[in-house]
Amino acid sequence: MSASGTRFPADENSAPDLAILREAPQRAGKRNSFEDVPLIAEVVPVSTARKDYDDCTAEYGRYGIPVYLVVDPYAAEAVVHTQPTGTGYTAAHTYKYGAGKLPIELADGRAFTLGLDELPRSEPESGAR
Template sequence: MSIDMIVHTEFPRGYTVLFGADGKVIMTPQSEEHSSTIRSMQIDSAAALGRHAKVTSDVYIDFPADENSAPDLAILREDARKEGKRYTFEDVLLISQVVSTSSARTDYDDCTAKYGRHGIPVYLVVDPYAQEVVLHTHKYGTGKLPIPLADGRTFTLDLDELPHAEPEGDAR
């Protein structure tokens, strides 16, 4: 099945559709936890950003090289404009994926690499099974990053002082 066919296919409501790098298409019904978690994030985003903020759920966003995504939640820049029928990755301020039993590897590994590669400023992995939220954000040279520790202390990492490695042939 070509990417164009997949992108224009209407999948059944209530299912999460994942596209693996190996060409597999995985359809799985959403669990109550998955659905409720997305709804909670939608409510929180409306409360924080206003009900007319550009926040999408399960809506395709164009990425280069046909790596399109329909994240569980995406917050877009207020001035974002669709190119054709979709927004582009350049409009994204935050993407969040809610982990399901079938998507854990994709959400933690594949999506983290993809969103980092394309410069998504904030990627949030929300895992109702492990009961954890993993936040991927800061870049080198953006000041100090305070990291709260479990015992109440704070470890502060100075991002301006981190060494820069020379890129290798196939490195990101």
């Protein structure tokens, strides 16, 4: 699914790195409603780390996205946020790369499995602070 194909309230420009849709999502024209998205994932580049960790966590929690997954190749970890609230998420669990397969239960009964052994690692850019 194209990330640009999801409609968020008052935000026409959101484009998560990965959005998993519920089975049989409701379409509004060419876009899907955020209510049909049980999981959003972002891969953190150095340039948007604050946005992915702070701003998107608050935004996706406010929209009620059940699972927000942040994959950080610089820290070699994945953070799974659950239990959305109006200001973010009440639960966050961190998993280190190399810990095998991580099954993530979706609100619609399906599971998404993230292979923590298969994720790419990145080295900090030279000169980055």
